[in-house]
Amino acid sequence: MQPKLDQLDWKILAVLQRQGDASAADVGEAVGLSQSPCWRRIQRLEQAGLIKRRVALLDRRELGLNLLIFAHVKLEAHGGNSMDAFRTAIADIPEVQECYVLMGQVDFLLRIVARDVEAYESLFFERLSRLPGVREINSMMAVSTVKETTELPLPSDLLA
Known part of the structure; x- marks a missing residue:
């Protein structure tokens, strides 16, 4: 509470x-x-x-992580241990910065950082596509950042 x-x-x-x-x-x-x-x-x-x-908060670009990818992941099935197996496996991939369970046409949304396209390609084929129960991954690369913040919107009337 x-x-x-x-x-x-x-x-x-x-x-x-x-x-x-x-x-x-x-x-x-x-x-x-x-x-x-x-x-x-x-x-x-x-x-x-x-x-x-x-x-x-580190600057990913200053650290050479120039690529930001958002990936939609669909699993083969949702029953049994499929979801849990995927969650456990994704937690061990440091390039995956965030992972959300979604409701709708895709099961997970991943926020991924990589050095460049070649590094992401390697991550995709060697790790992501081999995760338990993965049927499909749709990757989208961000070309620029319009807004990026870690600040939550707090009630402005209480901050005066």
Whole structure:
């Protein structure tokens, strides 16, 4: 159950999702709290699961991962262990950044990064197409990024 959040909690969440490495003192200063009460609130938000973890966001292109691919995956069947076997296998592929179960014409949506087309081709034929129960994979390569964010939309009336 989600804890009741007040305006300060929402402000803390807003600061931390923009700057995850901010100290409790820095967050406190930004929201109008001293370090200790701010630290306690951050701890409570982490324990409640509202803050999963704080990470450094790396620039994939600066790291040579120039290709972004979205792949639709259809499985042969949905019964038995098909879905679970696919989920387990996909978790071990580091190039797959995100994997979602979908309802509709496809079963999974994958967000994949690769160095280049050749690297993706190799990943596709050597790993993805051999995953348990895969019937079809439709790959789409992104040509440019219009918007990319990790920030969730928080209630603006509580952030004022």
